[in-house]
Amino acid sequence: xxxxxxxxxxxxxxxxxxxxxxxxxxxxxxxxxxxxxxxxxxxxxxxxxxxxxxxxxxxxxxxxxxxxxxxxxxxxxxxxxxxxxxxxxxxxxxxxxxxxxxxxxxxxxxxxxxxxxxxxxxxxxxxxxxxxxxxxxxxxxxxxxxxxxxxxxxxxxxxxxxxxxxxxxxxxxxxxxxxxxxxxxxxxxxxxxxxxxxxxxxxxxxxxxxxxxxxxxxxxxxxxxxxxxxxxxxxxxxxxxxxxxxxxxxxxxxxxxxxxxxxxxxxxxxxxxxxxxxxxxxxxxxxxxxxxxxxxxxxxxxxxxxxxxxxxxxxxxxxxxxxxxxxxxxxx
Amino acid sequence: xxxxxxxxxxxxxxxxxxxxxxxxxxxxxxxxxxxxxxxxxxxxxxxxxxxxxxxxxxxxxxxxxxxxxxxxxxxxxxxxxxxxxxxxxxxxxxxxxxxxxxxxxxxxxxxxxxxxxxxxxxxxxxxxxxxxxxxxxxxxxxxxxxxxxxxxxxxxxxxxxxxxxxxxxxxxxxxxxxxxxxxxxxxxxxxxxxxxxxxxxxxxxxxxxxxxxxxxxxxxxxxxxxxxxxxxxxxxxxxxxxxxxxxxxxxxxxxxxxxxxxxxxxxxxxxxxxxxxxxxxxxxxxxxxxxxxxxxxxxxxxxxxxxxxxxxxxxxxxxxxxxxxxxxxxxxxxxxxxxxxxxxxxxxxxxxxxxxxxxxx
Numbered sequence: 125x126x127x128x129x130x131x132x133x134x135x136x137x138x139x140x141x142x143x144x145x146x147x148x149x150x151x152x153x154x155x156x157x158x159x160x161x162x163x164x165x166x167x168x169x170x171x172x173x174x175x176x177x178x179x180x181x182x183x184x185x186x187x188x189x190x191x192x193x194x195x196x197x198x199x200x201x202x203x204x205x206x207x208x209x210x211x212x213x214x215x216x217x218x219x220x221x222x223x224x225x226x227x228x229x230x231x232x233x234x235x236x237x238x239x240x241x242x243x244x245x246x247x248x249x250x251x252x253x254x255x256x257x258x259x260x261x262x263x264x265x266x267x268x269x270x271x272x273x274x275x276x277x278x279x280x281x282x283x284x285x286x287x288x289x290x291x292x293x294x295x296x297x298x299x300x301x302x303x304x305x306x307x308x309x310x311x312x313x314x315x316x317x318x319x320x321x322x323x324x325x326x327x328x329x330x331x332x333x334x335x336x337x338x339x340x341x342x343x344x345x346x347x348x349x350x351x352x353x354x355x356x357x358x359x360x361x362x363x364x365x366x367x368x369x370x371x372x373x374x375x376x377x378x379x380x381x382x383x384x385x386x387x388x389x390x391x392x393x394x395x396x397x398x399x400x401x402x403x404x405x406x407x408x409x410x411x412x413x414x415x416x417x418x419x420x421x422x423x424x425x426x427x428x429x430x431x432x433x434x435x436x437x438x439x440x441x442x443x444x445x446x447x448x449x450x451x452x453x454x455x456x
Numbered sequence: 457x458x459x460x461x462x463x464x465x466x467x468x469x470x471x472x473x474x475x476x477x478x479x480x481x482x483x484x485x486x487x488x489x490x491x492x493x494x495x496x497x498x499x500x501x502x503x504x505x506x507x508x509x510x511x512x513x514x515x516x517x518x519x520x521x522x523x524x525x526x527x528x529x530x531x532x533x534x535x536x537x538x539x540x541x542x543x544x545x546x547x548x549x550x551x552x553x554x555x556x557x558x559x560x561x562x563x564x565x566x567x568x569x570x571x572x573x574x575x576x577x578x579x580x581x582x583x584x585x586x587x588x589x590x591x592x593x594x595x596x597x598x599x600x601x602x603x604x605x606x607x608x609x610x611x612x613x614x615x616x617x618x619x620x621x622x623x624x625x626x627x628x629x630x631x632x633x634x635x636x637x638x639x640x641x642x643x644x645x646x647x648x649x650x651x652x653x654x655x656x657x658x659x660x661x662x663x664x665x666x667x668x669x670x671x672x673x674x675x676x677x678x679x680x681x682x683x684x685x686x687x688x689x690x691x692x693x694x695x696x697x698x699x700x701x702x703x704x705x706x707x708x709x710x711x712x713x714x715x716x717x718x719x720x721x722x723x724x725x726x727x728x729x730x731x732x733x734x735x736x737x738x739x740x741x742x743x744x745x746x747x748x749x750x751x752x753x754x755x756x757x758x759x760x761x762x763x764x765x766x767x768x769x770x771x772x773x774x775x776x777x778x779x780x781x782x783x784x785x786x787x788x789x790x791x792x793x794x795x796x797x798x799x800x801x802x803x804x805x806x807x808x809x810x811x812x813x814x815x816x817x
Contacts (some may be wrong), residue, residue, distance in 0.1 A: 215638060242608065263806045271627045272632050272805050278575055279801040282739050286794035289664040294785045296657065300746045303656055382638055431646065438642040445635040446618045451627050 131402055134395050138409045147415040149186040150178055150186060152420050184315035188377055189419055189433070190412040191318070191325055192310070193384060195374035197411025199367040200385025201392065201404055202332050205339035206363045207258070209273055210448065213386035214250075214371040217273060218280035220382070222253025223375035224306065225284045232291050232298040239376055240320045247372040253280055254368055308379035308434020310419050313384065317377050317382030318432045324373040331406075336400040381434040383441025384411055414440075471566035491753040491762060498749075498765040502549075505772050509545050510537050512776060514783070543671040547734055548771045548789070550678045551667075552741055554731035556749070556767025557689060559742030560758040561724035564696050565717045568626045569804060572743035573608070573728035576633025579737035581611020582729045587659045591651035601677060601733035605779045608729030611636060612721070665738030665776050665790025680736045685730075688723050693760045695720060700757060738790045740797020741767050747804075770796075 150162045157165075165175035166183075196214060203212035203219075214220045226249025230242035260276035261269070292299045338359030341349035349356050374381070392406035404411045418436035425431055476487045510522040524530070525537040559572045573579050585607030585707045586600055594600065615636050619629040644663065647655045661668065698711040699720065706713045728742060745767035746758045752766075753759045774792035781787060 205517070216634065260802050260805055271630060274576075274631055275570060275805050276635055276802065278637075278724075279798045279805065282574075282794050282801075283798035284737065286664065286791040286798070289660065290787055290791045292660060293664075293787055293791075294782060299657060299660060300653055303645075303648055303660070307649050382642060429650070431789040432649070435642045435646045438639040442635050446632055449631045450618070450621055 125322050131396050141413050142409050145413045148420045149416045150182045152425050185310050187318045189310050189416045191413030194408040195370040196384040197388035197407040198332050199370040201389040201407045202258030202363045202367045204389050206360045215382035217257045217277040219250045219254045220375050220380035221281050221284040222249035224371050224380055225249045225287050225346045228288050228291050228302050232295040239317050243376040246376040250372040251368045255407045305379045307432045308381040309432035321373050321377050326371035328366050331362055336365040339400040382438045384437055387444045476757040479791050491759045494752045495762050502769045509772055509776050544667050545674050546675045547670040548667050548775050549768045551731045551735045552721045552768035552771030553764035554727045556745035557739040558724040558728035558759050560746035560763040561720045563746055564758050565720050569747050570630055574739050576615055577611045577637035578608045578728050579732050580637045582608035582732040583737055584640045584644045590659055591647045604733030608725050612725045625774050661788050662736040664788040665736040666788035667735055668786050674734045681730050690718055692723055696739035696757050739794040741770050741793055744797050
């Protein structure tokens with residue numbers, strides 16, 4: 125029982141980090157609020173300005189950050205597992221862009237302007253994009269290598285960006301709504317979003333956890349997984365479905381936020397090993413830590429304006445990707 | 457090198473199969489017969505497309521009238537052809553040619569068709585700095601092209617530095633380039649939220665690559681810049697051959713491979729950035745043009761002249777379609793080139809043979 129104890133300890137540390145990130149997210153901003161005041165506002169109510177700011181603006185923002193961070197990190201973990209590929213990430217693979225096209229279609233053509241309305245469009249877009257990229261990368265000789273996945277993603281990204289632009293150019297009215305959404309940010313999102321995304325998050329979570337064992341088997345290779353009695357196709361389909369739902373809901377709620385899905389699974393594996401029953405919960409805890417931290421940093425670097433979380437994660441993510449690619453020859 | 461007492465004698469080259477020797481006075485150079493034919497064919501096709509470009513539009517103009525305008529003779533269609541369509545077409549031609557050559561050079565050095573400026577982040581670097589400047593109120597075309605070039609070179613330098621690890625592995629280079637491209641795109645989007653609505657719309661259209669509203673104000677500096685760079689392109693066309701040699705042979709022949717490569721890449725980046733500054737990152741032209749040209753000429757090297765013609769042809773035809781497809785709304789030309797280019801890239805990936813290098817050839 126030595127190993128589980130160590131893992132449990134690491135998990136505790138991660139949860140503490142998460143609590144810290146949540147506290148920072150509630151306390152830091154244009155108006156810095158002391159942690160004690162934050163706790164006081166949460167526990168005892170009160171109608172001071174600070175208490176109102178915390179409850180009306182920062183609590184929903186933090187809650188969205190928690191959910192989206194967890195969703196994207198889980199989606200990345202599963203994608204890396206089913207593609208057996210270290211650089212799989214919803215952003216790089218064009219899945220987020222697929223969800224974006226879904227959302228812009230909803231705004232421009234279907235007249236849908238609410239999250240519960242366009243989340244379905246986001247699912248469809250994300251699903252089509254993920255199937256397309258995987259099909260492209262897996263066909264031809266050599267299977268879905270890192271470079272082929274990344275390039276397939278780049279191609280699909282470019283194609284989808286051009287579709288988005290074509291829509292936005294012909295429907296100028298959609299641009300103003302879309303451009304703020306597109307950047308990927310936690311600010312200015314409706315507080316109702318929290319209540320709207322949790323069912324989707326739950327569905328995605330169940331799907332993803334259901335394939336944890338299958339992903340472990342798959343990590344040993346397709347043949348071994350089959351030999352162990354795993355139905356590889358089912359694992360891929362259920363896992364892919366889970367990743368699509370999680371990406372779709374994350375993108376619909378906060379816009380395309382890059383690199384969380386790339387970086388977090390690697391960090392999670394580094395601390396708890398390769399067992400997906402540990403990696404997945406760890407990613408679900410660390411994802412929000414990274415997103416909330418990015419969001420908090422974005423609020424304070426260029427006051428009084430904010431740098432959206434999506435830009436911060438991209439800027440933090442690039443050095444990470446560089447390190448990952450340089451460290452060892454990513455099986456190309 | 458200069459300390460070597462007797463420099464190796466210049467070896468008289470043997471004329472390769474498929475080449476003709478052309479003598480102009482005392483100078484003689486090799487001409488690839490098939491490449492020359494392809495260039496001729498592309499030239500004719502390009503001329504026809506240009507004429508169609510001038511004639512077709514909101515109002516149809518007789519080809520004779522269009523030719524009159526181009527030749528500077530009085531015509532009733534002076535306004536439509538001479539003021540609206542002609543300058544825009546010239547920008548398209550120049551931009552396409554520049555992207556074609558830029559893509560060819562970078563693909564040659566990287567020995568990989570996927571290392572085109574729009575995939576490894578060069579265009580995104582140019583975009584990021586340009587859109588940033590636009591949101592801060594810089595709209596002068598006297599400044600923006602320089603910013604584009606600086607942005608492009610900076611992005612290329614970053615990718616190069618970070619991908620270098622005792623050598624330049626193609627897969628690592630492409631992966632890191634894609635990463636930077638994503639990050640730079642998000643920076644560009646950030647700038648777009650800062651500006652007001654009109655600037656955002658302008659930037660959005662520019663970012664996809666559009667010739668809409670382009671005129672002599674963009675064409676003149678662009679033509680001038682490309683004219684200045686022309687001698688460099690001639691040098692590049694010759695130098696390209698030495699880059700194809702393997703390192704040992706090149707060193708034995710006294711070619712400073714490192715410098716030549718750097719020169720070629722630098723020229724490619726400058727050309728791509730200049731073109732980006734004029735029309736925005738018109739996706740995939742730099743990827744497509746050299747590859748199609750090489751397949752047509754069946755040469756080992758990417759033929760630069762044919763790449764330039766092919767690039768110009770792609771942009772002019774794509775813009776013609778972009779103007780007419782959803783008229784009266786005009787699409788940015790980049791939408792059209794992406795719609796053609798992305799499937800081509802997908803096809804490249806699917807049929808790639810040497811997966812290990814992430815390359816195809």
